[in-house]
Amino acid sequence: MSKEIRLSEEEQIYLKNFVKNGDHKSKEIIRARVLLMLDRTGKSDHVRYNRTAEYAGISVQAVYNMRDEYLSNQDISAYLTRKKRTIPPVKAKVDGEVEAKIVALACSKAPEGHSRWTLRLLAEKAVELNIIDSISHVRVQQILKKRNINLT
Secondary structure, three states: OOHHHHHHHHHHHHHHHHHOOOOOOOHHHHHHHHHHHEEOOOOOOOOOOOHHHHHHOOOHHHHHHHHHHHHHHOOOHHHHHHOOOOOOOOOOOOHHHHHHHHHHHOOOOOOOOOOOHHHHHHHHHHHOOOOOOOOOHHHHHHHHOOOOOOOO
16 A cells, blocks of 8 residues: 555645634644645655654654555545544443442441541442442542542
8 A cells, every 4th residue: 555645636725725714623724734745746755754743743653643544544524523432432430320329338337346437448348349340449539529528
C-alpha cells in the first residue's frame, strides 16, 4: 500500500474551504491542514513530516497516525469528524447501586469489636457481603466524600 496522499482538485478545494470557514472544531481544522500539507498531487517534493508536525503544533507520530487513518478509508468527511465513542472502553466498576449499598453500610452500626467504621473495614465488609468484587479504601473514601459522610 502506498503511503502517499493524493487529493483530487475537489478534495483540495473542500479542505481549503473547511480550514477557512472557521465553523469547525480546532482539532478538525488541524486534521484538514495536515492532510493538505501531506498531499503530493502536483508537487515534486512533499512537505516533510517534521515540518508538518511543527506547523500543526502536534507530534510527528500524530502526523503519521493521521496519514494512516486517512489512507485506510480515504473518506475526507469521516476522517475530519471522528465519531465519538458511545460506550466507555471499560464499564464503571462502581455504579449508583454499589455506592448506595456502601453508604448504607457506613451509616449502619459498626461491627462487633469496633467502636466505629474505618475506610478499610468498610472496603473489606463490602467485598465480604458481595456488594462488589474488590474495592480499595481510597475508593470508599471518595464515595463517602461525594455524599458528605464523615466516619468520625
